[in-house]
Amino acid sequence: MLRCAVFASGGGSNFQALLDRKQSGDLHVEFVLFIGNNSTAGAFERARKHNIPSVHLAPSHFPTEEEYTAKLLKLLQDYSVDLIILAGYMKKLPSDVVSLFRNRIVNIHPGLLPSFCGKKMYGIKVHEAVIEYGVKITGVTVHFVDEQYDHGPIILQEPVKVLDSDDAHTLAERVLKVEHGSYWRAIEAIARGRLRVEGHRVTGDV
Incomplete structure (x- = not known):
């Protein structure tokens, strides 16, 4: 079974959605480690309730990025992590981690x-930009992570219609529901070995 580490910075609602899918038998992975850069993140409590080892780890804890990277890599090695799942993680992963886990990090x-x-387009800021620009369709993207922000090969996309009555917050609520229904499907496809990555293109059944 695929051994997964989850990274989050906030409440971790996507993390909870994955835990729920595992509990219901839809998602066939093992959550072996949780890492959070914010000690007050609600996601820590979600991990504790499911007896998942948790570590508070942030770049600011270390005098150099090299030492932070070394500690992070050691944790991933110690827990024999196969797949890294970013669930609202607000830090860019070190390039050495991305390189070692090529096509094994999802966001x-x-x-x-x-x-x-x-770089600065996350959370409510995305929905504010969508409303301001006036697009009619937004949605959700699950992708592999590379060295650039929001750039890696796309695994799955789901559309969400922007309503005339929407503001950023109402839109965010509807998009989040789609996130909860989508992320586990992409991860399950990885766990089942159904995806192939060729260059920047992902093929296979999600």
């Missing part, structure tokens, strides 16, 4: 890549 973005993405 979910609350928009349809390659639109409304980049």
Whole structure:
């Protein structure tokens, strides 16, 4: 069974959705480690309730990025992690981690890549930009992570219609529901070995 580490910075609702899918028997992975960069993140409590080992780890804890990277890699090695799942993680992973886990790190973005993405485009900021621009369709993207923000090969996309009555918050609520229904499907497809990555293209049944 695929051994997964989950990274989150906040409440971890996507993390909870994955835990629920595992409990219901839909998702066939093992959650072996949780890492959070914010000690007050609600996701820590979700991990504790499911007896998942948790570590508070942030770049600011170390004098150099090299030492932080070394500690992170050691944790991933110690827990024999196969797949890294980013669930609202607000830090960019070190390039050495991305390189070692090439096509084994997944992220979910609350928009349809390659639109409304980049370094400062996350959470409610995405939905504010969508409303301001006036697009009619937004959505959710699950993708593999590479060295650039919101750039890796796309695994899955689901559309969400933008209503005339929407503001950023009502839109965010509807998009989040789609995130909860989508992320586990992409991870299950990886766990089942159904995906192939060729260059920047992912093929297979999700």
